Structure formats: C-alpha cells, structure tokens
Amino acid sequence: MIVTDRMEETIQASDLISRDLSWLKFNERVFDQVKKEQRNIFEKLKFMAITASNLDEFFMIRVGSLYNYLDYDKVRVDYSGLREDAFKMKLMIESQNFHRRQHETFMEELLPSTEEEGFILSNVKNLLDEEQKIIKDYFFKAVYPMLTPMVFDGYHTFPILMNKLLIFGVITINQGDKKDNRKLSFVQIPSNIPRFFEIERENVMIYVPIEEVIREHVFSLFRNVNIESVNLFRITRNGDFTLEESEDMDTNFLEEVKRKLNERKTGRVVRIEIEEGYSKWMINLLKERWIINDDSIFKIPRKSLMDFTGLWQVIGNKRFKDKIPPTPPPIPPLSYPDAATEDIFQVLKHKDVLLHHPYNSMEPIMDLLEKAADDPHVMAIKMTIYRLSKNSNIVNALLRAVENGKHVSVLFEVKARFDEENNIREAKRLQKAGCFVIYGISNLKTHTKLLLIVKKEESKVTRYVHLGSGNYNEETSRIYTDIGLLTTNEVLANDVSEFFNVITGHSLPSTYQNLLTSPREMRNRLIEFIEKEAENARNGLKSGIFIKINSLEDSEFIFALYRASQAGVPIKLIVRGICCLRPGRPGLSENIQVISIVGEFLEHSRIYHFHNDGDSRTYVGSADAMVRSFDKRLESLFRVETSVLEKQVMNILSYNLRDNVNAYVMQEDGSYIHKEPNKGEEVFNIHKEFFKLTPAMISDVKLIE
CATH class of the missing domain: 1.20.58.310 (Polyphosphate kinase N-terminal domain)
Structure with a gap:
C-alpha cells in the first residue's frame, strides 16, 4: 500500500x-x-x-x-x-x-499500570492452581454448552459468521490424514457470554478474557483429531443500506426495516481483525471467500486485546465505582431557578425556559410530559422520537396519557441507525395502546426534536411546546450537551403545530415565522444569512458568524462561508466531528477559525448565530450543516428571540471559544493542534465552568465588540 x-x-x-x-x-x-x-x-x-x-x-x-x-x-x-x-x-x-x-x-x-489500580488482565496459565480449576469448571458448565463448532469442507457449506463477534478459526487434521486434508472449523463466541471471567482476590480483580478461557480448553471441542492451529479473529460487515420505501407507509414498511436489519448480519465483510501468528492458509481462504485485500486485514498483537469495547465490563465493575470522577449535580436552569417547587404549566404561561443539558436536568421536560399525561384538561400530545433509552419514562408517560383518554400522536423514526429494533418495539407498544403512530415519512429520516401539548384552560386553549437539539433520552441527556426550549410562545406554537400537520398528514406548509425546516428551506435560508453578513462587511457594517455543530460537510454551505470570509466577515466555527472546510487558506478562508471540543461530555448542541450589525439572528436545533440534514431529513432550527435566552445561547458559544482544556484548533491541512492555556492564562474547562454559571455572568456577553 x-x-x-x-x-x-x-x-x-x-x-x-x-x-x-x-x-x-x-x-x-x-x-x-x-x-x-x-x-x-x-x-x-x-x-x-x-x-x-x-x-x-x-x-x-x-x-x-x-x-x-x-x-x-x-x-x-x-x-x-x-x-x-x-x-x-x-x-x-x-x-x-x-x-x-x-x-x-x-x-x-x-x-x-493496571495492577497498581487494582486489576489485572490475565490468561489462564498465569492463574493460581485453584483459580485454574474454577476457570475449568466455568468453561464446562457455562461456556462449553454455548459453543457450536461449524466445519467448512466439501460436505458443509460456509457458515454465516456474525458481525463483530469474536471467532476462533480452528484448523484440524484427522489422525493419519495428509496435510492437504486439513479442515477449517469456526467457533463463534456468543455475545451473551461476559467478555471477561472475573476472579476476586483480596487486593486485586483478575480479568480473564473469554477467548483465553476457550483457547485453554478448545481441545474438548475437537476430540480425536489433531489441531494444527487456533486463530482468533473478528469481522466487520457492511451495515450501510438505503431503504427503498414507497410513499404508502403500510405494514410492509416495518417488514422492510426488519429485513434490512437481518441483512446487516450477512452484509459483505469490510474488515478482518486477526491475532498475529495466524494461519496463512486460513487467511487466504477467507480473503478469497470475502473478496477482501491485505489492506483490510488488521493484525492484533498477542499481548494486546481484540475488541476494546469489552473494556466497559472493567470500567463498570462496582468495585471501581469511585474511580470515575463523579459528574456534579445539575444546576437549575438560569431562566427557571425554582424548578423543584413551581408548577411547570404556570411557569410557561409567563416565561420561556431554556435548558442546557447535562448542566440542567431533563426533569422539566419529564415533569411537563408526566403532568400532561394526568391533567384532565390536556387534550392532545404530539411528539417526534428519534432515540429512546431502554425502559423509557417517556413511553410510560405517553402510555398513561392514552389510558387517560388523550389523543397521542407520535412520529417514531424507525430508521434511527442501530436503534431500529428498540424503536419498533416501543412504537408497537404505543400503537397497541391506542396511540396514533407514524413510522417515518417517505424516504426522509425524521431527526427533528419536537413536543406539543394542547391544554384547554378556562376559555382558551394553550399550547405548550418543547424544541431541542437532543433526543428524548434520559440516559444520554446526562452525557450529551444539548439545548432545549420550553415555551408557550404563540408564534413558535403555530410553527410547530403547522409542522406536525405536515409530517403527520398531507399538508404543504405555509411560511414558518421562527422555524427553519428541511428539506424545504433550511440550506437556502442559512446561506441567505451568511450572504447578508458578507454584504454588511462589504458595506463597512459589523458582521460575524458563530456556529456550533457536530458536522460541517455540505459544500454549498461551505462555499458560502468561504465567500463571506473573502468579504471580510470574521467566522468562528465550533465543529466537534467532521469538518470538510479548510480554515485559514490564503485567498479562500483567512477569516475562518475552526475548533473542536472533545472531552468529558459529547458536544451535541447546534447553534447558528449571525451578528447582522447588532440585529442578531440566533437559531438552535437538531440540524448539522450536512447534505443529509438539508436534503434527506426532516429537521428544524428554531429562533431564540427572547433577549435573556439569546444571551444564554451566545454565552454557550463564548465559553466554547474560551475553552483551553478540551479544545483542538484545526489547521489548514486538516490536522488539529490541542489548545493549551497561554502563559499566565487560567485553565478554562467548559465541562466544569457551565456548572458554575449564574444569571449575572451572562448579562453582558458579547461575541463582537
């Protein structure tokens, strides 16, 4: 290569x-x-x-x-x-x-350094005699019955080997046979067997990888034959597919999703990880079988570990629960300091509440939804769901709402990658209970995060709305940074109501006032805002673009930023992951700076802020600047108009730009340099500083002087 x-x-x-x-x-x-x-x-x-x-x-x-x-x-x-x-x-x-x-x-x-921290990764031979006996007993009673050797020869077809499982390729020869009569058998290690066998000593935990337990006793699976070699490997299969949905979302659609999920298990092999010292005869057979080249074969040193995802078992051991630094408890939202005592319905009738997770808890959203489920005056609940936690309280609240006679509509995105099975299962629970469930829209993924609660109050109807950048997932809300808005603002309520009519019925939207949506208009409107900043710069007016997203990939959007940079607009981008834009290229992007924040929390919020000569525009939501977000998904960005809430969002941008612990500065060639505090500069870690935030600290926030 x-x-x-x-x-x-x-x-x-x-x-x-x-x-x-x-x-x-x-x-x-x-x-x-x-x-x-x-x-x-x-x-x-x-x-x-x-x-x-x-x-x-x-x-x-x-x-x-x-x-x-x-x-x-x-x-x-x-x-x-x-x-x-x-x-x-x-x-x-x-x-x-x-x-x-x-x-x-x-x-x-x-x-x-593991032993001094209280644990050891060990093979079987390094254990004490009594520990080896325990391992042997464990193998024959718990592991051996789970294993199924599958031979491949002239009489047996090539078995289906599963994606991401540890597999032994065992080459055997019958006693007295010639070498060219060797046979290859596969032993897959089921995913429901723990990755490590744990042995607890007084001062240390011993972790024995399951492959070492099986390797030590593999002879018991191949009796009366000679074992020539035992080869540990792991394959990764193609999991990319495009659903060919028709416009009629009938029951066949769910069957199509299920079929595609099964195809993931048998998709073409794109990578082989294999332990060093492997049989060349076996690897040549696998390469020919799977039409794969040497560049896709990844060799694992024998002293290392295959599949580091198994390390979660070590990290999650209760013995070490105090070793992971605890996350500080959430602080009350700046705009809702009395969250624990006030009634959420009453609060939202008078003011909007901006939530910044995980620094603010998801509790206000859950409180609103659970109260809505039981409130006799609530008539309807509408919601989009992309990813849920297991045993979700969200689903439980919606089920209770249906039981209490309320109209509940949920758009479940069953194409949320790797969460399809969980989403289908939860959607069917709701549908069986009487909820109106929509399984996605045509060939678009529904990625937008919206909640609408309709409540009759005295002589009028009030709509309570939540719009956000994050999933309605109690687990990820504690480790993902996201932004959400709770409001009864009539303009946003009208926009969200209109959007639900579009995605749950057959309606063409009128113009939204404070909502940008895709695939209809989002890219064009954002580019309009970029071009307005360029025009302001050319006219000597103040301009500036500040964007925080997960990924920046759409070429039209990128070239609009390049043109704005050439017009003199200062552009600061906070892009956690993929960034296809080149910052600081002479004649193209000298005025563009890009940083990436990677640290304790996963940065997931999306913010688009345009200075507009002081008449700023600030949008928050679920959409990245990607082709899929603009053209292939139902997405939304909502405008943050309330001055105090807009300052809070601007402060999120400001803090991200100040970070000198988790920040990496992108270079013109696509590489990154870790940002360090300057001499005499205080350490500033946003994943700690946001827990200290007070209203006074954001009162004079400015992104452009």
Missing part, C-alpha cells in the same frame, strides 16, 4: 477536506483523551472503548458505503479529489496507522 506524492498533492489541492479522513481525525482527538495525564486508568479505558466503538461504526457505515461503489463499479469522487480505489487505499493506510497506535498505547501505557 503506497500513497504516492501525487495523491497527497491532489488531497491538499482540494478546497474541501474528505469527510471520511476528517472523521478519522476526530477519532484521533477522542483517542488523545487516553493519553491525558490527568485522567486515571479507568477514564483512559473508557475513551479507548469509545474509539473502538467509533471505529466499528466507521467501518460498518462509511467503509461499507465505499464498498457499495467498489463492488458495483460505480464512480465516486471524494472531496479529496481521489477516485474510489485510490481513496480506499488512503483510507486504509490511515486506519491501519490508527489501529497500530491504539494497540501500542494499550500494551505500553495502559497494561503496565
């Missing part, structure tokens, strides 16, 4: 950065958390597990998508300027380099 100088020149010459190469840079920033000296071993293992999970999804979706082009001879030109074959070569080199750094760090920096 050689990436030529010409290929690198092509990549750097492009005014856009490859989405996939940018994503790998993002995972490197997550991996950088593993190397932070101030983090203890358990925090480091947590981030190691996250990088592994991220990489699994990257191969399933992004590399899987690339193979869709390669396998069917379709043309794909990446933002880097490279065609599909050359781009795959570059992508695999970067992935292999990252994979190597992961395992070197694990072996050289993490493993040597």
